[in-house]
Amino acid sequence: MLNENTLQRLLEKLPQLKQEIQKVIVGQEAVLDEVLVALLAGGHCLLEGVPGLAKTLLVRTLSRALHLSFRRIQFTPDLMPTDIIGTEVLEEDHVTGKRFFKFNKGPLFANIILADEINRTPPKTQAALLEAMQEAEITYAGQTxxxxxxxxxxxxxxxxxxxxxxxxxxxxxxxxLLYIKIGYPSEHEETAILSGTTGIRTTQVQPVLDAAEIQQLQQLVREVTIDADLVQYVSKLVRATRPDTTTIDYVKEWVRWGAGPRAGQALILTAKAFSLLHGRYAVTMNDIAVMAYPVLRHRILMNFRAEAEGVYPDKVTAVLLQQIERTVTRLS
Incomplete structure (x- = not known):
């Protein structure tokens, strides 16, 4: 348990972290919040947006604002699993003359990994990330x-x-943990981007948090309180995404496959992180509503009719948030 002074010092660093990133990233307030929520919750996130919306710049700037190691992996069709995991090489002991295999670690052995254009690599290489993402470890030649x-x-x-x-x-x-969509900037933001990136001025980003502090914050996220009625509401929300058990006709009409229990875990954890990011120590209904979209949009599989008529998971989430009977007795 952190003492009060350490706790206060850590919480004061969160707005400082945002300020450092915003020296480079103009606008995208919601996107930045969601990325920081994923970091605080200890999960990974998928960023989707058309070219030129600063996806890579956002990740690079985040890495500069943290005392963490950073590696960028450019995913290409010819990328192999060993290119990201690492491989064994044959070496010789110059003293004894004996040869032995030594494991050379790949770029996955860093704190922050930018997997750039991840959908450009074949499934075999994509699958090499699964163990790393879930277990924070990799297995090669029988060694973990x-x-x-x-x-x-x-x-x-x-x-x-x-x-x-x-x-x-x-x-x-x-x-x-989150599927984050990045949209175009507003007119005001785009003007600021053009002014700030076409001159000679350079921006220096100062590191704010180190590895130990981030791990302390991740533990603190789990200590944020959530009312039992809100946990029940999350369960009801997630279960309502499943066509075979839901009572909502909209879901039965458009959804092929709903979210699993991991979605409920992700929603509670990210709502806690969102609450802490905004200086609160208890989850509110609004925290859940905000995080429901990036949590559910990649866990709800639409049917063919929905895809043909342009009905997307975010629309399903919006309908669920409106229609599900709120069983909570206190909406804070």
Whole structure:
């Protein structure tokens, strides 16, 4: 348990972290909050947006604002699992002359991993990330290697360029705590971007948090309180996404497959992180509503009719938030 002074010092660093990132990233307030929520909750996130919306810049800036090791992996069609995990090489002991195999660690052995254009690599290489994302370790030649902590993967993908891409399988999508969509900036924000990036001025980002402090914050997130009625509400919300058990006709009409229990875990954990990020120590109904979209949008599988008529998971989430009977007795 952290003492009061340490707790206060850590919480004061969260707005400082946002300020450092916002020296470079203009606007995108909701996106930045969601990325920081994933970091605090100890999960990974998938960033989707058209080219030129600063997805890679956001991740790089985050890494500069933290005292953590950072590696960028450019995913390509010819990338192999050993290119990201590592491989064994034959070496010789110059003293004894004996030869032995030594494991050379790949770029996954870092705190922050930018998996750039993750959907450009084949399923075999995508699958190499599954163990790392779930267990924070990798297995090679029968030997298990622990990854550095904290371990945070931010993957990017382009939604409009389908040639030469391999859609992520549902099993891997579910490993991402949040699926974050990045939209175009407002007119005011775009003007600020153009002014700030076409001159000679450079921006220095100062590191704010180190690995130990981030792990302390991740533990603190789990100590944020949530009312039992809100836990019940989350359970009801997640169960309502499943066509075979829901009572909501909209879901039965458009959804092929609903979210599993991991979605409920993710929703509670991210709501706690969102609450802490905004200086609160108890989850509110609004925290759950805000985080429901990035938590559920990659865990609700639409049917063919929905895809043809342009009905997306976010619409289903909006309907659920409106229609589900609120069983909580205190809406804070």
């Amino acid at each position: 290697y622990a990854l550095d902590k904290p371990f945070f993967i931010l993957a990017t993908q382009n939604p409009i360029e389908q040639a030469g891409t391999y859609p992520l399988p549902e099993a891997q999508l579910d490993r991402f």
